[in-house]
Each structure stands twice: as structure tokens, then as C-alpha cells.
Amino acid sequence: MKTSCGTVTREREQGNRRQLPDWADQFNDLMIDFWCGEMLWNISMADFSSYRVGGPAEAVIFPLGINELALLIQGLRKLDINWLVLGRGTNILVADEGLKGVVIILGRDFCSIDQTHQDAGFELVRVKGGCAMARLVNWCTDQELSGLEFAAGIPGSVGGATAMNAGAWGGQISDVLHSAIIMDSKGILHSKAGEDMNLGYRNWNEPAEMIAVETTFKLKKGEKSAIAEKCRANVSLRKKQQPMNVISCGSFFKNPAPDKPAGRLIEEAGLKGFKIGNVMVSDKHANFIINTGGATAADIVGLMRHVQNRVWRHCGIRLEPEVHLLGFTDL
Ligand SMILES: Cc1cc2nc3c(=O)[nH]c(=O)nc-3n(C[C@H](O)[C@H](O)[C@H](O)COP(=O)(O)OP(=O)(O)OC[C@H]3O[C@@H](n4cnc5c(N)ncnc54)[C@H](O)[C@@H]3O)c2cc1C
CATH class of the missing domain: 3.30.43.10 (Uridine Diphospho-n-acetylenolpyruvylglucosamine Reductase, domain 2)
Structure with missing residues (x-):
């Protein structure tokens, strides 16, 4: 199939048959x-x-x-x-x-990072949604800008982090969010102040068809060595407490309350290290559900349900996934 620029659309095939949707x-x-x-x-x-x-x-x-x-x-x-x-x-x-x-x-x-101007004592940094969070954190360290150290080690894109209100170690995107540019389902751009973004705990309370195309962060001037040290400390904390080099999506469930972390509830329900087939609850951090290799999505959902049921029976709390489940018709 040709596009107007003459580039041939790549079609990776499932089996040997090319299957295009009817549209x-x-x-x-x-x-x-x-x-x-x-x-x-x-x-x-x-x-x-x-x-x-x-x-x-x-x-x-x-x-x-x-x-x-x-x-x-x-x-x-x-x-x-x-x-x-x-x-x-x-x-x-x-x-x-x-x-x-x-x-x-x-x-x-969608990968650029630009330092724009100062506003109310903050340094404003405008970042396109496709930029990797890791690149932004490194860039801020180089530019001596403080505020995003909590995000050191969070994988993914800036758009994804904005939509998830990603966070760690007591910090989250909404703390440093100045404003964002959003494209709606008609392709129209809107500029929104951070406080109007409706970000909740690992959640963006907006209709699904909204795209965070650009996020502006409000950061403070800091010392490069102190910023780098804070990032390093956060990454080593991560290595100490969380399983590394495994196939996962990080924390699977949201914490039902700050004093009730999902990992602890799962551990108390006796499921740390619990395994069904190719999926297991990490024996290092019980809120990580790991694909040990060759798992299917159904296998992961099977263990998710098992964990939810056991925690519910153990303490009456229904754990809600932080991971976004896409394309499931029976959940
Ligand atoms: C090892 C590991 C560790 C992790 N640690 C943390 C952590 O400490 N803290 C934390 O919060 N998360 C953590 N995560 C989860 C994840 O990295 C973050 O939620 C991240 O911000 C998601 O970014 P992404 O680009 O991968 O989003 P995706 O997974 O691609 O998408 C997530 C959701 O956001 C939506 N979305 C993505 N981009 C946009 C956009 N531009 N506009 C609108 N919606 C969009 C998608 O539709 C989807 O619903 C971890 C994951 C892993 C694998």
C-alpha cells in the first residue's frame, strides 16, 4: 500500500496472510x-x-x-x-x-524539550508528549532544574506520565504541572492550566479520546550535583525495593489509601511469590505482577482476579488496577 509521500506502508503479517481491516x-x-x-x-x-x-x-x-x-x-x-x-x-x-x-x-x-520563561519564580519547561520521561529527567539535571527527581526511573513518555499522573516517593506530575496542550476528539487543541487538568491519583478524569500533546512543567533552579544525587538515590531505592529486569508494568494496583499500600495488602493475604503458570506475584514487591515468560494477557488477568479475590476476602478491600486494561470485553 502506498502513501502520498511514496513510502510503502509496512505490513507485518500475522502468519503468512496479509489482513487489512475493512476500513x-x-x-x-x-x-x-x-x-x-x-x-x-x-x-x-x-x-x-x-x-x-x-x-x-x-x-x-x-x-x-x-x-x-x-x-x-x-x-x-x-x-x-x-x-x-x-x-x-x-x-x-x-x-x-x-x-x-x-x-x-x-x-x-513530539520529542522536543524547551525551556521557555520564568513565571512566579518557576522555570517553565515545555515538553512534547512523545518525549521519554527518562530523557526529560536527564535534561533537567543537566540544566540544573529541580522538581522531577521523583520521576527518575519511571519509564514511559511524558504524555503517558501526564495522562497517568505518574508519581513515586511522594511526588507526582500534578505537583509540577504548569499547563498542558490537549487535542480533543475533533482534532482541536486546547490549552489548560495545571489545576484545570483534573488529574487525580494515577488518573486523568477526562474522556478517553483526549491527547496530551505538550506538557509544561514548573521547576526550580537547583544545584546539578544535588539534583543528580536525588535522582540516583531514588533509582537505588527502586532497585532495593522493586524487582528489576522483569517483565511487568510496575505497580499493578493502585494503593487504596496512603496507609494501605496494595503491596502490603497482597503480602498480608499470603500471595507474595504466588505463581500461576507463567505469571507470578513478585517475591520482592507484592504489587508487581510479573510475566515470567510466555504468559498471555488472559493469564495475567487470571492472576489479577485471584489477587483481588484473596485481598477482598482477607481485608474487605477491592483492589483497583493501576495498569490500563485495553480491549477486554468481559471485565
Ligand atoms: C518497571 C516499571 C516501573 C514503573 N514505575 C512507576 C512509578 O514509579 N510510578 C508510576 O506512576 N508509574 C510507574 N510505572 C508505570 C508507567 O511507567 C507510567 O504510568 C508511565 O507514565 C506510563 O507512560 P507510557 O508512555 O508508557 O504510557 P502508556 O502505558 O503507553 O499509556 C498509559 C495510559 O495513558 C494513555 N496515554 C498515553 N499517552 C498519552 C497521551 N499523550 N495523551 C493522552 N493519553 C495518553 C494511554 O491511552 C493509556 O491509557 C512503571 C512501569 C514499569 C514497567
């Missing part, structure tokens, strides 16, 4: 005049999720920049094709049946 031709006709980005058809979501499970998405599309993203969203709306945006897939669990419609991943021009 593919219509979609291609609509996009052909402007499209320069990459599209992958019928592609395993295991390649885009740190859990390394999940069936195929009908298409994964990487718009290069804002204009292309807006045209894409408008085109998808016109053809009534479902879509969702992903960052680096470090907090998602995709069903084995896969995903209908289009997965959008912010492409090449």
Missing part, C-alpha cells in the same frame, strides 16, 4: 493527500507493551507532528473508526483478542 482502503483514500507518517497494519501489541502480551491492533499509526495528528483524528472521526493514543506502553495490558481500530503513537516531532 483500510477508505482510510487510505482519505489520508493519501497529506500523509507522511508510518502506518503498521495488523500488528501485535506485544511489540508495544512492556508486558509483552496482547493480540494485534488493526493499525498502529505514528503521526509525525501536530498538523498530521489533527488530520488523522479528523479522518478517523469521519470514518467512525475507534482509536486510542499510547506512549511507550509501560502501563497497559492489551487483551489477547487485540484492539479494533487504530492505535496512535506520537511520532518524530
